[in-house]
Amino acid sequence: MPSEVADIALMTDTLGLRNSSSKPAALSSSSLVERAMAGDPAAFEELIDCHQRKVLSTAWRMLGNREDAHDAAQEVFLRVHKYLGGFRSHEDFAAWLYRIIVNVCRDHARKRGPRHQFASFESEREDGTFETLASGEDVEANAIKAQQRALIEQALDTLTTKERAAIVLRDLEGLSTEEVARALGSSQTTVRTQISSARAKIKQYRDRVLKRTRRG
Amino acid sequence: MKCRRVEKLIPLYVERDLESGIADRISSHLDWCGRCNWLADEYRESQSWLRSSAAPEFDAAALNAFKAGVLSRIAETSAKPSLIANLLQHLNRRQVLALSTAVLVVLGMVVLYVYQMRAKLGGPTPQIVESSPGIESGPAGIDEKPIQANSDKRRDSPKRRVYRGIRNSRTALARRRAAQTDGRDRATVARASLPTLNSNGFSATPAMLRIEIQTSDPNIRIIWFAPKETDSHQIKPATD
Numbered sequence: 001m002p003s004e005v006a007d008i009a010l011m012t013d014t015l016g017l018r019n020s021s022s023k024p025a026a027l028s029s030s031s032l033v034e035r036a037m038a039g040d041p042a043a044f045e046e047l048i049d050c051h052q053r054k055v056l057s058t059a060w061r062m063l064g065n066r067e068d069a070h071d072a073a074q075e076v077f078l079r080v081h082k083y084l085g086g087f088r089s090h091e092d093f094a095a096w097l098y099r100i101i102v103n104v105c106r107d108h109a110r111k112r113g114p115r116h117q118f119a120s121f122e123s124e125r126e127d128g129t130f131e132t133l134a135s136g137e138d139v140e141a142n143a144i145k146a147q148q149r150a151l152i153e154q155a156l157d158t159l160t161t162k163e164r165a166a167i168v169l170r171d172l173e174g175l176s177t178e179e180v181a182r183a184l185g186s187s188q189t190t191v192r193t194q195i196s197s198a199r200a201k202i203k204q205y206r207d208r209v210l211k212r213t214r215r216g
Numbered sequence: 217m218k219c220r221r222v223e224k225l226i227p228l229y230v231e232r233d234l235e236s237g238i239a240d241r242i243s244s245h246l247d248w249c250g251r252c253n254w255l256a257d258e259y260r261e262s263q264s265w266l267r268s269s270a271a272p273e274f275d276a277a278a279l280n281a282f283k284a285g286v287l288s289r290i291a292e293t294s295a296k297p298s299l300i301a302n303l304l305q306h307l308n309r310r311q312v313l314a315l316s317t318a319v320l321v322v323l324g325m326v327v328l329y330v331y332q333m334r335a336k337l338g339g340p341t342p343q344i345v346e347s348s349p350g351i352e353s354g355p356a357g358i359d360e361k362p363i364q365a366n367s368d369k370r371r372d373s374p375k376r377r378v379y380r381g382i383r384n385s386r387t388a389l390a391r392r393r394a395a396q397t398d399g400r401d402r403a404t405v406a407r408a409s410l411p412t413l414n415s416n417g418f419s420a421t422p423a424m425l426r427i428e429i430q431t432s433d434p435n436i437r438i439i440w441f442a443p444k445e446t447d448s449h450q451i452k453p454a455t456d
Contacts, residue, residue: 007260009288045283045287048283048286048287049283052279052282052283052286053274053279054271056274056282057271057272057274060272061271066448070282071280074282074285074286074289077286077290078286078289078290078293081290081293082293120222133370138349148265148268149269151267152265152266152268153269155266169265170230170231170233171266171267172266172267172269172271177233186423192228192233194226195227195231195233196224196227196228196233197227199227199228199230199231199259199262199263202229202262203259206261206262206265207258
């Protein structure tokens with residue numbers, strides 16, 4: 001678990017969300033943004049390279065399946081391209097990007113109507129080339145991991161859209177409450193309430209699963 | 217701090233989402249309360265379980281395909297210029313200037329026209345009508361003052377309009393009652409006192425000059441009587 005937390009911290013560092021160690025990354029990112037704003041297509045491509053992983057994974061976690069995440073991530077970059085002219089260079093690009101991701105995912109969730117069944121990472125992996133298995137990994141361990149992931153996705157599915165967005169950004173993307181509040185356009189108090197409720201629901205779901213497992 | 221309150225705050229406490237003062241109080245509560253301590257451990261495990269789902273990984277080929285897809289969509293979008301951009305492409309600077317001026321002029325005319333229409337329709341300007349009034353002047357005791365257009369314009373608030381409506385309906389009722397109690401036939405009275413009006417809305421009887429003004433409010437009709445011999449500048453409303 002600590003390694004995953006470190007991974008999340010590393011990912012947020014590359015987005016310039018942490019102040020201590022991310023200064024060079026933030027600086028390069030800001031110069032890249034400025035070049036892209038000036039209309040440099042190569043800079044925009046670099047911008048996609050830098051952020052596509054993050055955008056895809058966040059969208060996937062928010063929407064719960066590959067197709068929607070893929071469409072949403074594309075829409076995110078289209079909006080970035082469209083509204084980059086309106087971005088103020090002194091602002092935090094990562095926070096701005098997160099706001100777009102949240103809005104696009106919300107729109108997608110609204111469009112698709114009632115939430116459909118989550119496809120597990122494993123099934124996504126089977127039917128697409130989107131995610132690949134690291135070579136040499138133990139098949140059994142992977143199966144256990146995949147099962148656990150599916151359970152976690154089902155647990156996330158019990159949350160409302162807002163709770164899900166808050167918990168994904170706070171607990172899985174590793175943003176601070178303040179950053180989450182900015183990305184969601186809510187107050188910190190509202191975000192805390194959503195996070196608290198989401199954590200309680202996830203715990204309840206996990207408890208139910210554990211009970212069922214013990215009985216079975 | 218009571219257990220009930222701590223239980224509510226534990227989901228935030230386990231991830232250090234609380235202010236330090238509250239977090240310290242919860243910590244000291246957890247030191248002696250076994251049940252809440254157990255609950256905090258449960259939440260910690262649940263959070264670890266949630267985080268055990270690592271971020272999905274994407275291989276280079278998939279990412280390249282994704283990037284190509286984004287770039288092609290951007291190219292499609294920028295290849296399809298908007299209608300205005302399309303129009304502007306075919307016009308030079310002078311034409312654009314002329315077109316925008318023409319559009320501004322047309323817009324200005326439309327605004328003027330709308331403004332005039334609204335002034336015509338909305339204004340409570342009294343108008344002189346040539347129709348037969350049907351109702352005689354009010355009985356004695358009912359105070360009827362001529363309505364001035366300008367003061368109405370200034371004071372035409374919704375509250376005032378409601379008040380005026382009530383006042384007018386009361387006046388009309390009083391008139392009707394008075395006419396009934398008098399036992400007079402209103403039509404006869406109107407015929408007797410009102411010969412045909414000329415185009416200016418003035419009518420002349422042998423004794424009196426009658427001026428009838430219909431305001432925009434159908435309930436308000438202003439009727440002036442004046443001695444025929446008097447000068448038009450000295451016309452005063454009838455008090456009878």
